[in-house]
Amino acid sequence: MADDGHPRGRLAGRLIGLGVTGSIAAYKAVDLVRRLQDQGADVVVLLTPSAARFVGPLTFAAISRHPVEGDVLALLPDGRIGHIVIADSVDALVVAPATAHWLGAMANGLSGDSVTAACLATTAPVVVAPAMDGDMYAHPATQANVRRLRDDFGYALVEPESGPLASGQQGIGRLAESGRIVDAVVAALAGRPIREPRSERRPPTVAPVRDPDLAGRRIVITGGGTREPIDTVRFIGNRSSGKMAVALAEAALDRGAAVTLVAANTTVSLPDGATIRQVETTGQLRAAVLEALTGPGDEAGPDALIMAAAVADFTPTRPSAGKLTRGERVILELSPTPDILAEAARIARGLDAAGEPTRQALRPVPVLVGFAAEAGSLDRAPGKLVRKQVDLIVGNDITAPGSGFGTDTNRVVIFDASGGQEALPLLAKREVADRILDRVARLLGERDATDVDGDAATRQTVGPTHEGQP
Ligand SMILES: Cc1cc2nc3c(=O)[nH]c(=O)nc-3n(C[C@H](O)[C@H](O)[C@H](O)COP(=O)(O)O)c2cc1C
Known part of the structure; x- marks a missing residue:
């Protein structure tokens, strides 16, 4: 924290939407939220229905202090459409981990979940970090989808890393380290002003539960x-x-x-x-x-x-x-x-x-x-x-x-x-x-x-x- 009260960090004042999809690596997204916050970012999380079966929305809501956007058909309590609010207010969207299924849905513009819907609706930069089994990643369908996101949509791809995979295989498919993903977000935002400083246009926050430490006062x-x-x-x-x-x-x-x-x-x-x-x-x-x-x-x-x-x-x-x-x-x-x-x-x-x-x-x-x-x-x-x-x-x-x-x-x-x-x-x-x-x-x-x-x-x-x- 700076002496002037302004948070320091490469993402100070930024609002980052983190889309999490149904990969075994979804748990690593919890660390990614923290790493983005360490850089001064406010993070709001979007989940696909599959992702919510790997890591519960409560975990992400508790650490991000925002309600999780997990149902593309649900409205916010104030009547706004959650994925549109996020699409319109974030400085960047990050999809990490991105499944093979999600890459295919996104490459074809199929907005059946909050993550694809927000990506389609936003004009902010999008950073995508795939994670999957090595053969899945090497498949021509997956590679074609990755190329379409990168070359046609202009998304920044954070290539998966090589190593032991959940499938028991060795190969390219491990989610990139959080630090690399944070670096890619910082690079994607270089020179851009804060997109939506008005808090009332940003996603709502959740208040923490407190002890009754003022009882009787x-x-x-x-x-x-x-x-x-x-x-x-x-x-x-x-x-x-x-x-x-x-x-x-x-x-x-x-x-x-x-x-x-x-x-x-x-x-x-x-x-x-x-x-x-x-x-x-x-x-x-x-x-x-x-x-x-x-x-x-x-x-x-x-x-x-x-x-x-x-x-x-x-x-x-x-x-x-x-x-x-x-x-x-x-x-x-x-x-x-x-x-x-x-x-x-x-x-x-x-x-x-x-x-x-x-x-x-x-x-x-x-x-x-x-x-x-x-x-x-x-x-x-x-x-x-x-x-x-x-x-x-x-x-x-x-x-x-x-x-x-x-x-x-x-x-x-x-x-x-x-x-x-x-x-x-x-x-x-x-x-x-x-x-x-x-x-x-x-x-x-x-x-x-x-x-x-x-x-x-x-x-x-x-x-x-x-x-x-x-
Ligand atoms: C234990 C387990 C782990 C999985 N891990 C991955 C993964 O790392 N990458 C992937 O592309 N799919 C993975 N899948 C398959 C996806 O969960 C599945 O394709 C799902 O439909 C993805 O939905 P989504 O893309 O909407 O989140 C896994 C499935 C299971 C049961």
Whole structure:
């Protein structure tokens, strides 16, 4: 992994479709997935029905983190046609191992399985690595099919190797070593741009099954983007969809937490299991966060607060009570909004605006996580962590491909209070959510271990401050 958080490798950022057919060498495709991933590729696997009898789809789904495309007649859950989605989004298709039967089907354009169908439908380069008994490979029919794929279709052939075969024979027919196949993929892609960076056009991902390691924890998450009124109908807003917060909420629920989601103008459906607080403005979001933080009455506050909402930095100083009409020139004066995360951190730690102890801290102090959406460099993120006195800042460059508002993926760097930083590759937002929650779970465990009083029910509740209330 590079320091800048971008995965390194000869296939960094690439999506590779791996077609596996019904050869005894199908098990070697598992290693090939890993070798492609080692080079930074995201791999989606297609199986012929025969291949699925050699190696189960579960194995490939678990290691590739994508549902396996094994039934040419089945649709994806969202209604898209799987082999077409793969054909249209992959940077390259690799068929390894390719059986004699599959070579014949492909040479004749017979799209009876997902692998041939995707190869027919794609304009991406195709790399084919045959594997079979030596006599099968030497047969004129097989050789004619290989020639047709190579010479007429322009496919890159990775010739099989010589050695002992499953049939008991010695001869040419062993699947080429994974390294040779990876080299052929790299060579086929030389000089080509990433074909489909938009995650929503790529194949879906599968979420891993997690332990309920947040059972009994209460987590407050903010998401979406606030809107600051200019007049009764207009507002200043931002493009945040709430996808990252929803991914965090769903992941926390799956791990057993009780979740409150403070949702500001989100454009995605919200998880059923969460308590939802709908807000519109920064002022409303602040009120909802401070109420959730301190808990009404005797109720204990949350174990963690994760501020993923895109909160307006400015609000119109004097919003118009009516609807502004066309004609007059309007000068909009903007005032800064309060820094809700910093304020929440001060309350949690019992500090005043100058950072001096002023009252008892919440006990235990909730884990505080902020997001820093930056356009370009993340240099400012560690400073934000120190200034706001939070445990983690998740920095993301919203201008990077596949990152930021409205996308299904994100590329983030997690900064922690001990000065460490963890740069994650481009991941599905759900995966990013789980990585963040891994950190939260760890911090909660450490906090429990050091909390000598250890009784969350006795934690202090402190009323919200009112400085800067818009
Ligand atoms: C144990 C076993 C191993 C096989 N290995 C190969 C092989 O390495 N190469 C091959 O071309 N066919 C092999 N076959 C035959 C294929 O599985 C068969 O032709 C099948 O129809 C291929 O289907 P597909 O090309 O749609 O995946 C094997 C069959 C069996 C029973």
